[in-house]
């Protein structure tokens with residue numbers, strides 16, 4: 001019995017991803033006696049925890065399962081049956097899509113008329129190419145002021161909303177984190193990178209191109225080596241275990257997809273403290289250009305989730321940029337996290353949970369340690 005427990009503990013610490021990602025995700029704790037965080041791993045969002053959560057201890061080569069796990073999740077969600085809503089935006093590129101990019105010599109990549117007419121995928125809500133030839137997110141540089149790219153933009157309003165808000169509930173502390181995203185705009189700081197996360201249209205179930213097409217950057221699961229580490233003030237955190245270059249996709253925020261009624265029930269449970277573990281319930285709202293909310297996505301990574309559930313908050317925005325990615329033919333977008341800047345091996349991965357503020361009686365101290373620190377974690381009542 002003791003040997004079995006030891007083996008199980010060893011496997012959990014060796015790979016928090018339970019063999020479901022292309023690399024193991026080790027768990028390290030040099031701080032206290034906790035050996036590992038308890039949760040079940042899913043590489044992508046799923047509807048029902050019991051059907052898709054894999055037991056601890058699967059063989060490490062089972063990451064080849066990732067594609068089929070993702071497909072089963074999507075089919076179960078009824079995304080493809082719903083695809084009539086958006087299927088007309090699916091591309092008809094044989095084999096792989098070609099990046100519709102032209103370099104006009106000013107550093108900006110814009111859509112060429114030729115490819116624009118054949119492939120509608122791979123663009124942001126702003127109508128510019130989402131990805132570079134190196135499969136990096138095309139982060140908008142406010143300092144380049146050359147050709148006006150707007151005249152080359154496709155009208156993506158029918159595909160994307162232009163305003164999105166995101167709420168992340170952390171019920172371990174009975175808190176709700178939130179942020180509001182407006183349309184893609186440039187920041188005023190010196191980062192040279194758009195602060196507002198773009199919405200991206202990738203190839204999906206409505207497209208006929210292959211799974212390794214250049215417009216499916218976020219569909220292969222965890223894309224950088226990472227390690228889960230115990231920290232003094234912020235609990236578990238996620239650190240890079242390799243250099244991650246600016247614009248690279250890192251991971252999506254995966255967990256159980258809930259209805260709004262279910263998410264409220266879960267939140268009440270977490271608020272009442274009836275669970276043995278903390279929570280990571282994230283709510284994303286997508287708005288129509290009219291301002292009306294059209295989709296609310298509730299992702300609970302508390303008991304079933306992926307590495308993103310370990311990512312802590314930083315008031316300065318951190319080194320990750322959250323983006324909504326919608327696969328053609330899918331109703332439900334996914335939340336993808338990209339490197340906002342070059343990230344060094346060992347650096348903690350963080351993004352901003354939202355704007356400053358706290359609910360009376362529920363204010364939590366923030367230990368992000370950045371010069372921009374508000375002192376408290378962003379929050380609102382549920």
Ligand SMILES: C[S@@+](CC[C@H](N)C(=O)[O-])C[C@H]1O[C@@H](n2cnc3c(N)ncnc32)[C@H](O)[C@@H]1O
Pocket residue numbers: 037170172173233234235236237278279280309310311312313314365366367368377
């Ligand atoms: C989504 S979880 C992140 C993973 C978490 N640290 C854990 O141990 O599982 C959010 C929780 O992490 C902690 N946290 C995240 N960022 C923090 C920060 N900047 N300062 C203090 N605590 C933080 C808070 O307890 C928060 O409720």
